[in-house]
Amino acid sequence: MTSRSSFLIVANRLPVDRTVGPDGTASWRRSPGGLVTAIAPVMQRRKGAWLGWHGAADELLEPFENDGMDLIPVPLTAEEVELYYEGFSNSTLWPLYHDVVAPPVFEREMWESYRTVNERFAQAAAEVAEQGAVVWVQDYQLQLVPAMLRAMRPDLRIGFFLHIPFPPVELFWRLPWRRELVEGLLGADLVGFQLPGGAANFRMLCRRLLGLPYKSNEIFLEDRVVTTQAFPISVDFSELDTLVREPHIMHRAKEIRVELGDPEHMLLGVDRLDYTKGIGRRLEAFGELLRDESLAPGEAVFVQIATPSRERVEEYRRLRDDIELQVGRINGEYSVLGAQPVQYFHQSYDREELAALYLAADIMVVTPLRDGMNLVAKEYVSCHHDLQGALVLSEFAGAASELRSAYLVNPYDVEGLKREMMAAMNASPHELARRMRTMRRRVATYDVDRWASEFLTALES
Numbered sequence: 001m002t003s004r005s006s007f008l009i010v011a012n013r014l015p016v017d018r019t020v021g022p023d024g025t026a027s028w029r030r031s032p033g034g035l036v037t038a039i040a041p042v043m044q045r046r047k048g049a050w051l052g053w054h055g056a057a058d059e060l061l062e063p064f065e066n067d068g069m070d071l072i073p074v075p076l077t078a079e080e081v082e083l084y085y086e087g088f089s090n091s092t093l094w095p096l097y098h099d100v101v102a103p104p105v106f107e108r109e110m111w112e113s114y115r116t117v118n119e120r121f122a123q124a125a126a127e128v129a130e131q132g133a134v135v136w137v138q139d140y141q142l143q144l145v146p147a148m149l150r151a152m153r154p155d156l157r158i159g160f161f162l163h164i165p166f167p168p169v170e171l172f173w174r175l176p177w178r179r180e181l182v183e184g185l186l187g188a189d190l191v192g193f194q195l196p197g198g199a200a201n202f203r204m205l206c207r208r209l210l211g212l213p214y215k216s217n218e219i220f221l222e223d224r225v226v227t228t229q230a231f232p233i234s235v236d237f238s239e240l241d242t243l244v245r246e247p248h249i250m251h252r253a254k255e256i257r258v259e260l261g262d263p264e265h266m267l268l269g270v271d272r273l274d275y276t277k278g279i280g281r282r283l284e285a286f287g288e289l290l291r292d293e294s295l296a297p298g299e300a301v302f303v304q305i306a307t308p309s310r311e312r313v314e315e316y317r318r319l320r321d322d323i324e325l326q327v328g329r330i331n332g333e334y335s336v337l338g339a340q341p342v343q344y345f346h347q348s349y350d351r352e353e354l355a356a357l358y359l360a361a362d363i364m365v366v367t368p369l370r371d372g373m374n375l376v377a378k379e380y381v382s383c384h385h386d387l388q389g390a391l392v393l394s395e396f397a398g399a400a401s402e403l404r405s406a407y408l409v410n411p412y413d414v415e416g417l418k419r420e421m422m423a424a425m426n427a428s429p430h431e432l433a434r435r436m437r438t439m440r441r442r443v444a445t446y447d448v449d450r451w452a453s454e455f456l457t458a459l460e461s
């Protein structure tokens with residue numbers, strides 16, 4: 001591999017996971033998850049390098065190649081995983097940026113660790129970037145990197161993209177380290193957000209906190225201009241569209257329905273097990289539909305895939321217990337012999353099985369309390385070339401601003417949620433096709449390629 005690159009992605013994680021085969025040999029496999037799903041195809045085409053942590057604490061690894069990408073591991077100690085990753089990133093920033101749907105913790109040693117790790121990432125990027133290279137920094141774990149990197153390498157073109165919402169000024173203001181974070185981001189030439197609202201929150205914050213003037217989407221610093229703009233992330237529409245037309249996926253989708261006992265309706269939820277995703281709300285609504293006898297057990301099955309996530313963070317452990325209690329209660333009350341209304345899986349699936357599940361489901365239920373975008377909603381739409389299937393979608397997901405013909409819901413309003421779920425189940429094929437066609441057109445034209453190329457064009461211009 002080359003020692004220097006003209007195009008660099010800097011992200012908390014490398015886009016691969018290590019797997020150990022039955023004979024004990026380790027290999028790398030592309031990991032699931034929003035960010036990776038979105039960027040890997042772009043990386044392969046541009047033959048760039050990707051810098052990130054490889055997932056094991058206290059281990060130094062040499063750069064390696066996988067799946068056509070040069071991968072440069074950045075080490076983390078076990079203590080840093082606890083303080084920088086589980087701590088400041090996922091116990092402070094994550095809840096704070098998601099409208100405080102869980103209480104953020106503010107601890108100085110977490111902040112110190114965040115700064116140290118960000119410095120290490122910036123240093124590593126500075127070492128491998130060619131003169132004048134384009135560096136694209138990803139997400140909330142690395143918000144200090146742009147300014148640190150600029151100080152080391154003023155020749156670089158630096159972009160930053162935030163995958164999660166950027167909160168209103170009043171919420172961000174609570175952060176004891178608010179100034180450092182904003183100054184960190186302002187080290188970039190281009191700061192990208194999922195929605196125009198996030199970009200507007202950021203500009204407002206720069207004015208209120210640092211007194212910086214702005215005009216339309218440009219913030220004026222003493223010696224440079226920082227552009228802020230929305231780039232709604234998307235999925236690889238054509239890859240999914242092709243995949244679900246494969247006979248073995250279509251066959252598997254039919255098989256899934258049979259295995260579920262041939263219910264009239266199959267509802268599906270696919271999420272990382274995260275408190276922002278509103279899993280409890282949708283289960284509550286489904287449970288009440290059974291209680292009210294709007295649905296009979298056996299008539300509808302709710303399949304909830306809850307991929308294990310951040311399992312060492314206290315809030316996530318509590319959430320798991322709550323959800324599993326709720327699932328147990330609903331099934332205890334409403335199961336009949338041979339038919340369990342909620343099928344819950346705390347497991348990860350491969351992409352093909354996931355595609356078959358999307359294809360099999362006639363109602364996709366996506367009810368986050370707050371979500372930067374939500375790729376699951378767009379993946380579901382990409383899989384329904386049959387123009388059947390309904391998407392029930394939270395107004396608080398970024399995706400709702402594009403997928404206007406979904407059954408839009410406020411997940412805090414359980415009655416509304418029940419109403420829209422029933423409307424989706426009772427819709428005519430004609431109505432479903434009308435909605436699905438509009439949504440597919442949007443995702444097909446604004447796919448992940450377009451997202452990445454619009455960002456990079458804006459960054460390089």
Ligand code: GDG
Nearest residue numbers: 032033034163233307348349350351371372373374375376
């Ligand atoms: C963050 C932001 C933003 C899930 N379970 C499995 C699996 N997945 C895949 C889905 C989808 C991805 O993970 C999840 O993406 P989301 O967008 O829904 O949510 P976050 O993980 O919270 O992502 C979000 C995103 O970043 C991108 O910017 O949209 O708002 O929070 O692609 O398919 N994939 C496989 N097996 C699973 O069990 N293979």
